[in-house]
Amino acid sequence: MKDWFPGKKLNTIHAKLLATYLLLITLGTSLMAGYILWSFHLYLMRTREADLDNWTIALSESAGDALAEMNLQQVELLVKRYGAPQNVTLRIFNQQGRLLATSDPQLDKKITDWYKVPGVWEALQNRPQQGVAKGILSTEDRLYVARPIVRNGQLLGIVRMSITLKQVQNQFTRVIWNVLGTLSLTILLCALISTRFARSLSKPIETMQNFAIRLGSGDFGDKLEIRENNELDQLATELNRMSERLASLDQERRVFLANVSHELRTPISNVQVTLDALRNGAYEEPQLRDRFFQTIENEIKRLSRLVHDLLDLGRLEAGVSQLEQQPISLRNLINRAVGTMEPRMQSVGISARVNVVDLLLQGDPERLLQAILNVLDNAIKHSVPNSQVFISGYNEGKLAVVKIQDQGTGITENDLPRIFEQFYTTNPSRQGNSNGLGLAIAKRILEAHHGSITANSTPNQGATFTICLPLTRIIESTDADLL
Structure with missing residues (x-):
């Protein structure tokens, strides 16, 4: 992890690879963690809903027996036994919507219109209702079920039970912290592995980059050696071939320049020597003068042929010579x-x-x-x-x-x-x-x-x-x- 120390300048390729790996890992693990948390929350809510539904079904049967016998004491006993003011609120209403028994009488004294309480009106219409709503006279979320109490096709009343979601939320919060801790540890371990993996990929690329820079500077003596058993090996082989070819071309260029210099120097020297001889008196002798002029003419023709051939060869090698078809x-x-x-x-x-x-x-x-x-x-x-x-x-x-x-x-x-x-x-x-x-x-x-x-x-x-x-x-x- 030395590449993470402050002040350490990351190599561009290595930094990009590492950033890409970490981004993909973070995105993948975050999506997975989000899906797990969503699934777990959904599971908790459905479990609590199923439990609440089962409780109200059982209570509606017991409350129905008591209401059929007009035994209000039995109704109040059921409410006190299964209700808890702190987290479980149980209420039983008659068929007109009047409160018969409650597990939280202090709070219920403040309610003047029970029809506004979620689920009460629907249950009185013989329609069971279930959902999440704010608590009565509070902002706390509660899960509730309102169920009609029916005997022999006659509506005797309704039972409404609600529970606080604080317990579920606390449980879910603990799960969130566990998942986030696991997620952080996973990202850290993957970062360690990604750093090593990114370095293993970027190092040969850096080597080839430096090799290419040296080639561009005219240094054709090096040979690239990379053993990765993948496409990088093939690329290294092609770079070595290119280096050898460039070295060969460079040598040919040097030899070509040396040969051109030699070929040009000889006739030019001959012409210069001949002109010096003519200037020093050979011009006065006709036979010697004619022979020297012939020498100059021959050397000029030789130079002309050489220049023509060089231009011809250059055009052919450059591919700019137009060929008729x-x-x-x-x-x-x-x-x-x-x-x-x-x-x-x-x-x-x-x-x-x-x-x-x-x-x-x-x-x-x-x-x-x-x-x-x-x-x-x-x-x-x-x-x-x-x-x-x-x-x-x-x-x-x-x-x-x-x-x-x-x-x-x-x-x-x-x-x-x-x-x-x-x-x-x-x-x-x-x-x-x-x-x-x-x-x-x-x-x-x-x-x-x-x-x-x-x-x-x-x-x-x-x-x-x-x-x-x-x-x-x-x-x-x-x-x-x-x-």
């Missing part, structure tokens, strides 16, 4: 890509062998062409002279599958899992010709079309890239071309 012939798409690369392939002595089923796709033709060109460009760069690049296309279920296979040296097992990463190149010596973004962009384009790309390789036997895209339908049979 139109029917595309897979064969025409492959033929366009091969036709674009044909001059370059011829310059290095590489040919392409195409065997593609004409399938109908849905998507952005220019973006898909860019993806295939990037993959084909990678195959050409890693092919050996006088070799072939094999391109095949076919349907597999509801997918269009395109395979691009080169006859190069292949991709090592260490490099294979990372070839679709940004700025990653399998041969560092080729970084001057490649910025390592081509395959990453191709992968993002294909994923934006709900497709995929994978790679496999055998050492010294080339690499095979497999592209899968959703298929619309088959247009015609296969066809083979040699380019």
Whole structure:
């Protein structure tokens, strides 16, 4: 119960849980206690009413015998025997409503009109009456019964008995205090249990809250451990996965920034060095000047390609790049890509062998062409002279599958899992010709079309890239071309 001490600031979650438990417990136990008290009071009243009713029935029989014999002494004896001035008042009237005998003569001397006394008029009309009313000339509540005395169908008089409810009220008061004491003890015990239970629920939530705050602050090194065997375990597992993913993304971001800095620094440094050389006199020599200008132009083109690829990749990853949706012939798409690369392939002595089923796709033709060109460009760069690049296309279920296979040296097992990463190149010596973004962009384009790309390789036997895209339908049979 240390959380209840003055000055101790309750945790918000713990305080809300505890307040909710106590409110529900107090409400539930109060309703139950109220129902018990109401039921007990009703039981006491009905019991007293039944007792009073039985007494008046018995007294009406005895009083009827005495009235039938006109024995008023016997009537007075009955009243004195069963009446008690303090708590039981017994009165017997004749058929005209005149008082014949009373257990409280001092009080009854003050009554001038008995017809105003509750139950007397109704009983004289041969109608038994029962209820609770104020005492005669007092404010005390009393339970009364007024019953006609009848013999052989003739009204001989009435008997009226009333009892004070003080005894019932005193008894009921003792019950109330007992119930309230039990209720307070129950609430106290439930509060102790609720405090522990609320703490057991709020503690893991507080832990996850602090963990989330640390994640928001960029601290991805922690791991959340909660063993509750409930939904909180699942939530903790998902938070740990999110933390790992954020740590991975943060690392990728750092590597990306480092790679971008490196890729930008090299051409800028080359341009700066070249400009310094020109400024220091190289401009006077035509051949050297032309070569330096060509270097500047090449580096500017390299920077332009890098910036374009970075912007392209950023738009694809952010999902803001708008993709057209139109029917595309897979064969025409492959033929366009091969036709674009044909001059370059011829310059290095590489040919392409195409065997593609004409399938109908849905998507952005220019973006898909860019993806295939990037993959084909990678195959050409890693092919050996006088070799072939094999391109095949076919349907597999509801997918269009395109395979691009080169006859190069292949991709090592260490490099294979990372070839679709940004700025990653399998041969560092080729970084001057490649910025390592081509395959990453191709992968993002294909994923934006709900497709995929994978790679496999055998050492010294080339690499095979497999592209899968959703298929619309088959247009015609296969066809083979040699380019």
